Amino acid sequence: MTSKYIRSLALLLCAAFLGCLLAACGGAASSPASSAAPASDSASASGSSELPSSTTEANTGELNPGNFDENSVFSITGTENAFAPCLGWGPGVSGCSLKSVIAAASLLHWAEDARMSSRSPEAIQDAFYSWYDGLTDNQQEGFAEAWPLIKDAALDLLSDKDSMTGRIADAGLDADTLPGCTLKNWQALQSVLDDIVPETNGEA
Numbered sequence: 357m358t359s360k361y362i363r364s365l366a367l368l369l370c371a372a373f374l375g376c377l378l379a380a381c382g383g384a385a386s387s388p389a390s391s392a393a394p395a396s397d398s399a400s401a402s403g404s405s406e407l408p409s410s411t412t413e414a415n416t417g418e419l420n421p422g423n424f425d426e427n428s429v430f431s432i433t434g435t436e437n438a439f440a441p442c443l444g445w446g447p448g449v450s451g452c453s454l455k456s457v458i459a460a461a462s463l464l465h466w467a468e469d470a471r472m473s474s475r476s477p478e479a480i481q482d483a484f485y486s487w488y489d490g491l492t493d494n495q496q497e498g499f500a501e502a503w504p505l506i507k508d509a510a511l512d513l514l515s516d517k518d519s520m521t522g523r524i525a526d527a528g529l530d531a532d533t534l535p536g537c538t539l540k541n542w543q544a545l546q547s548v549l550d551d552i553v554p555e556t557n558g559e560a
Contacts, residue, residue, distance in 0.1 A: 383458075387498065404474055432475065432483040438466035439487050446501040454527045460509035463545065464537035465514065472544035480548040500554045507546060514539055 441459040457519050473482060488496060512520055515536040524531045534543075 370544040389506060421525060432479060434466055434472045435468065435469070435487045437484050438462050442499050442502055442506060443491075443495055444498070446498050447505060452502075452505065454523060456502070456505040456515070457507040457523050457527045458529065459548045461527075461534055463506065464510055464513065464535050464542060467541045467545040468537040473538070475544065477548050480545060481552060484549065484552065496554075497556065501556045503549065503553045507550075510535070510542060510546070514542060 412443070441455065441462045445455045448454075470483075488499070509520075514537070516544075517524075517531070517534060522532065524534060
């Protein structure tokens with residue numbers, strides 16, 4: 357009786373021990389799966405942290421082309437045509453009085469169309485030099501000599517157009533379209549040119 361009891365107890369202990377072993381093995385088997393999940397989550401988190409960075413770098417929606425256009429030489433167009441009437445004559449040349457009015461009218465319209473008062477001085481300089489640097493030495497000197505006459509004619513058109521009625525008509529210009537420029541747009545152009553156009557007639 358006692359030996360049967362002992363055998364039964366031994367069997368129960370063995371069964372319990374086997375059960376513990378199986379439970380331990382089952383836990384070990386499930387461990388990789390559970391540890392793999394955080395790794396996956398980590399990879400996912402890592403991937404999600406990289407996406408915003410690359411998206412930000414590729415986003416060009418915040419670029420403001422308006423700033424580029426206002427200050428870029430490429431947005432100031434028509435320079436060559438505007439300055440064309442300023443060449444081929446100078447002080448003392450026959451008809452220079454009328455030619456100065458024609459040149460002034462051309463530059464006034466250009467200053468208005470290009471909205472010079474909204475441009476930086478550097479942008480206006482670049483636009484001027486894109487034309488001026490392509491001239492011959494004689495043409496550059498001729499423009500420098502003509503500039504004071506052109507400037508005076510432009511200021512007369514802005515301040516006292518009525519006194520220039522005869523010159524405007526003789527120059528073949530339409531008085532109704534003149535001066536065709538605000539004072540601030542002309543002054544923005546004139547101030548830049550006054551600084552960079554070489555003085556002539558022996559002046560320093």
